[in-house]
Amino acid sequence: MASRDSNQKDRPGSGQREAARGEATNLLDDWIAIEPDGTITAFSGKVELGTGVRTALAQIVAEELDVPVERVHMVMGDTARTPDEGYTAGSMTISSSGTALRQAAAEARRAMLEMATERLDANLDELSVHDGVIIVARHPDRSVTYAELMGGMAFNLPVTDQAPLKSPESYRIVGTSTPREDLPRKAAGQPSFIHDVRIPGMVHARLVRPPGPAAKLVAMDESSVKDIPGLVKVVRRGDFIGVVAEREEQAIQAARQLKVEWQETAIYPRRQDLFTALRSQQSEDSVLVEQGDLEKGFAGAVQPVHATYYQPYHAHASIGPSCAVAEIKGDRVTVWASTQGPYPLRGALAQLLNLPVENVHLIHVEGAGCYGQNGSDDAAAEAVILAQAVGRPVRVQWTRKDEFVWEPKSPAMMVEVHAGLDRQGNVVAWDYHVWSPSHTRRPRFASQLVTAQLISGQPAPRTRFSFGAERNAPTNYGFPVQRVTVHYVPNSFLRVSSFRSLGGSMNTFANESFIDELAAAAGVDPVEFRLRHLADPRERAVLNAAAEKTGWEPRPSPFIQATTVSSGRGVAFARYENDQGIVACIAEVEVEKNTGVVRVNRIVVAHDCGLIINPDGVKNQIEGNVIQSLSRALKEEVQFDETRINSVDWQTYPILTFSEVPAIEIVLINRPDQPAVGAGEPSTVTTAAAVANAIFDATGQRLRQMPFTAERVRKALTDRG
Amino acid sequence: MPDKIIIIVNGKSHTVQAAPDTPLLYVLRNELGCSGPHFGCGDETCGACMVLIGNQAKPSCKLQVAEVGRARITTLEGLIEDGELHPVQRAFIEAQATQCGYCLNGMIITTAALLWKTPHPSEIQIRGALDGNLCRCGSQARVLRAVRRAEMLLSQPED
Numbered sequence: 001m002a003s004r005d006s007n008q009k010d011r012p013g014s015g016q017r018e019a020a021r022g023e024a025t026n027l028l029d030d031w032i033a034i035e036p037d038g039t040i041t042a043f044s045g046k047v048e049l050g051t052g053v054r055t056a057l058a059q060i061v062a063e064e065l066d067v068p069v070e071r072v073h074m075v076m077g078d079t080a081r082t083p084d085e086g087y088t089a090g091s092m093t094i095s096s097s098g099t100a101l102r103q104a105a106a107e108a109r110r111a112m113l114e115m116a117t118e119r120l121d122a123n124l125d126e127l128s129v130h131d132g133v134i135i136v137a138r139h140p141d142r143s144v145t146y147a148e149l150m151g152g153m154a155f156n157l158p159v160t161d162q163a164p165l166k167s168p169e170s171y172r173i174v175g176t177s178t179p180r181e182d183l184p185r186k187a188a189g190q191p192s193f194i195h196d197v198r199i200p201g202m203v204h205a206r207l208v209r210p211p212g213p214a215a216k217l218v219a220m221d222e223s224s225v226k227d228i229p230g231l232v233k234v235v236r237r238g239d240f241i242g243v244v245a246e247r248e249e250q251a252i253q254a255a256r257q258l259k260v261e262w263q264e265t266a267i268y269p270r271r272q273d274l275f276t277a278l279r280s281q282q283s284e285d286s287v288l289v290e291q292g293d294l295e296k297g298f299a300g301a302v303q304p305v306h307a308t309y310y311q312p313y314h315a316h317a318s319i320g321p322s323c324a325v326a327e328i329k330g331d332r333v334t335v336w337a338s339t340q341g342p343y344p345l346r347g348a349l350a351q352l353l354n355l356p357v358e359n360v361h362l363i364h365v366e367g368a369g370c371y372g373q374n375g376s377d378d379a380a381a382e383a384v385i386l387a388q389a390v391g392r393p394v395r396v397q398w399t400r401k402d403e404f405v406w407e408p409k410s411p412a413m414m415v416e417v418h419a420g421l422d423r424q425g426n427v428v429a430w431d432y433h434v435w436s437p438s439h440t441r442r443p444r445f446a447s448q449l450v451t452a453q454l455i456s457g458q459p460a461p462r463t464r465f466s467f468g469a470e471r472n473a474p475t476n477y478g479f480p481v482q483r484v485t486v487h488y489v490p491n492s493f494l495r496v497s498s499f500r501s502l503g504g505s506m507n508t509f510a511n512e513s514f515i516d517e518l519a520a521a522a523g524v525d526p527v528e529f530r531l532r533h534l535a536d537p538r539e540r541a542v543l544n545a546a547a548e549k550t551g552w553e554p555r556p557s558p559f560i561q562a563t564t565v566s567s568g569r570g571v572a573f574a575r576y577e578n579d580q581g582i583v584a585c586i587a588e589v590e591v592e593k594n595t596g597v598v599r600v601n602r603i604v605v606a607h608d609c610g611l612i613i614n615p616d617g618v619k620n621q622i623e624g625n626v627i628q629s630l631s632r633a634l635k636e637e638v639q640f641d642e643t644r645i646n647s648v649d650w651q652t653y654p655i656l657t658f659s660e661v662p663a664i665e666i667v668l669i670n671r672p673d674q675p676a677v678g679a680g681e682p683s684t685v686t687t688a689a690a691v692a693n694a695i696f697d698a699t700g701q702r703l704r705q706m707p708f709t710a711e712r713v714r715k716a717l718t719d720r721g
Numbered sequence: 722m723p724d725k726i727i728i729i730v731n732g733k734s735h736t737v738q739a740a741p742d743t744p745l746l747y748v749l750r751n752e753l754g755c756s757g758p759h760f761g762c763g764d765e766t767c768g769a770c771m772v773l774i775g776n777q778a779k780p781s782c783k784l785q786v787a788e789v790g791r792a793r794i795t796t797l798e799g800l801i802e803d804g805e806l807h808p809v810q811r812a813f814i815e816a817q818a819t820q821c822g823y824c825l826n827g828m829i830i831t832t833a834a835l836l837w838k839t840p841h842p843s844e845i846q847i848r849g850a851l852d853g854n855l856c857r858c859g860s861q862a863r864v865l866r867a868v869r870r871a872e873m874l875l876s877q878p879e880d
Contacts, residue, residue: 050821186822189757189797369821369858400762627859658851
């Protein structure tokens with residue numbers, strides 16, 4: 001075995017190591033290192049987004065290596081130290097990085113067992129591992145530790161994906177609710193976030209933004225801030241303006257005081273015209289599912305049903321506005337950022353600075369939860385531009401308003417569905433159409449960063465390919481005759497990018513509302529109606545488990561009551577991405593008929609994500625998904641007019657508060673014989689439909705547009721014919 | 722040159738140099754090196770920056786440092802006594818009551834203040850007290866359980 005010293009001294013920041021990385025991601029040493037003190041360092045190119053995945057990955061490594069989980073130290077998202085695993089997104093970390101680390105840990109274990117056969121003069125089948133100690137079974141006095149075999153040395157072996165993996169029945173760590181490793185330090189107030197990064201000599205920056213994305217700078221009066229103590233520099237490049245000061249409050253004061261004149265331009269449609277403007281664009285269409293003869297299907301229907309559903313723009317609304325720190329020494333750049341894609345962002349920043357990519361070292365530090373692309377990548381770009389301009393390390397902190405106005409939103413979408421029922425209430429035709437812009441526009445190129453656009457005056461480039469709106473557009477119901485079409489429109493109007501589940505939330509809202517409309521038209525219980533069309537036993541089990549937990553009494557919806565406050569229940573079901581996590585959600589609501597106020601009292605979720613790595617971690621994700629998606633369904637809509645975004649704070653973009661949080665009950669179905677799939681997103685897609693269906697059950701009125709505000713519900717109740 | 726102002730934070734008197742209208746939050750984070758309170762909105766609407774002033778939970782993002790006077794300020798790190806986490810901090814860890822943890826400071830500070838004043842709050846009192854603390858990840862269900870756990874830990878006699 002060669003010494004690992006050559007690697008060690010290169011960490012962090014080795015251009016060589018990084019260059020080698022791209023070609024050598026199957027090198028065991030890129031994933032696992034056995035330290036001389038017996039701890040294990042595991043490297044993941046994924047990042048922690050506040051979901052606790054760092055703990056779950058450590059569990060996987062600890063399990064395969066047979067060491068206590070506390071001994072595994074995860075290094076994540078550092079371009080000098082970790083593999084390039086692209087973006088942390090799509091609920092994929094467990095299935096991708098988790099699988100890679102599992103294979104690597106198994107490879108490391110096999111390699112060390114083989115070494116131990118020599119060291120202990122024993123056969124492989126005589127050896128067992130306990131807490132990182134390899135023991136000869138019948139001679140427990142003959143033993144050697146991982147650290148004694150390997151400490152400080154490199155394996156110099158490939159990950160073959162052939163090493164024997166432990167069977168799930170023998171798991172002791174995976175499948176247990178291992179506590180979050182980060183929680184004790186966060187609860188104690190220790191530095192944990194990008195916002196807490198402090199670099200010697202660091203100065204503070206704030207941005208002076210145009211009032212709207214299309215506004216152009218007319219004049220800036222730098223003398224308006226000349227009296228501000230500690231001012232380092234007003235940096236202006238094109239329409240990008242940043243103020244840098246010694247102290248944070250001085251930067252805030254300078255940003256407030258700087259006199260700037262902007263010329264605003266109307267670029268957005270009027271809000272009442274949004275969906276017409278969306279729909280009337282020339283779209284690129286693709287048919288995702290085509291089965292049977294639709295025309296014949298509709299011809300055989302006795303009851304046609306049509307509906308249109310709408311989702312407004314939603315903000316990620318991270319609770320901590322974006323922040324980044326950058327330091328430039330000569331032509332070497334170090335950036336601390338809470339991006340979801342350390343390597344892709346590094347490429348974009350290198351392009352922005354016109355430097356070779358090897359000169360940029362990107363270190364991920366946790367931000368506030370992001371749920372998709374928020375302002376983090378843009379803040380990193382601003383930090384490097386400002387650090388370059390002032391020649392000192394710069395910390396950029398966005399304001400609450402910066403985050404609301406400039407973060408990319410979840411796109412507005414609309415769905416039209418047509419279906420036909422025969423005399424027995426069977427679905428004999430299903431024709432689904434979704435209109436949406438592309439969802440994913442994460443920066444790989446400098447031109448995708450707001451900073452670069454403000455500097456150059458060039459708008460964001462058109463996306464090369466469209467993605468996201470197809471997610472969960474098809475259902476898992478076995479309709480014999482169906483067509484599912486995605487209509488991608490080029491103009492999203494507001495800046496958009498990925499938000500948890502992409503189009504999955506809107507498509508499931510539409511699909512699961514519409515199947516409920518069909519069940520009501522057929523006069524059949526909504527759970528029973530869904531089960532009629534579901535063949536897969538795992539999917540049926542999830543739906544049945546939710547119904548059982550709720551105490552669901554079969555009857556058709558609605559169940560209209562004469563009382564001022566009506567109560568109702570609604571169900572929704574989905575299999576995320578049609579082959580991933582399976583979820584059924586049942587909501588119990590009360591509707592105040594005179595005010596339109598909807599109170600959600602109870603939500604039950606049944607959930608199957610295959611093998612469960614950490615049950616409490618999965619429950620935490622489900623609770624979070626339910627609360628966040630309930631907030632989106634009941635309250636959230638980005639306000640804008642023709643020139644500006646008007647959701648700028650928590651008054652103009654309210655989210656769910658403690659008083660509005662329902663009781664949440666969860667049924668986890670563990671499938672140790674099935675692959676572990678993500679739990680970060682599936683249960684976000686079902687809530688809106690479950691609530692809309694419950695409102696229908698209580699009142700007989702259908703809410704087809706989010707959010708279900710009191711005003712909208714009241715209007716639906718008074719407009720009914 | 723910024724003024725010299727004396728404030729009492731986590732049981733110690735500190736002389737800080739800051740303009741009198743500087744929000745307390747920036748003095749705590751940048752002068753005193755606290756990383757418990759976080760910037761969230763700058764508008765006293767989200768709770769991420771909360772500190773205890775006396776026994777009351779207050780946002781620190783608009784409160785001017787010169788207005789603090791001789792009030793005792795306690796931050797999240799100041800709840801730790803002799804290296805021992807405060808029962809409310811322990812309760813939040815035991816209940817695994819967080820996702821990203823950015824709002825955790827405000828949740829713990831608010832809970833500590835609530836249970837100080839009302840050792841056995843009703844469900845409505847708990848939710849009411851926490852309504853000024855926003856969490857975007859959706860950890861509220863866990864936070865409510867953590868408050869109950871903290872109530873229990875605080876009512877247990879010390880060993």
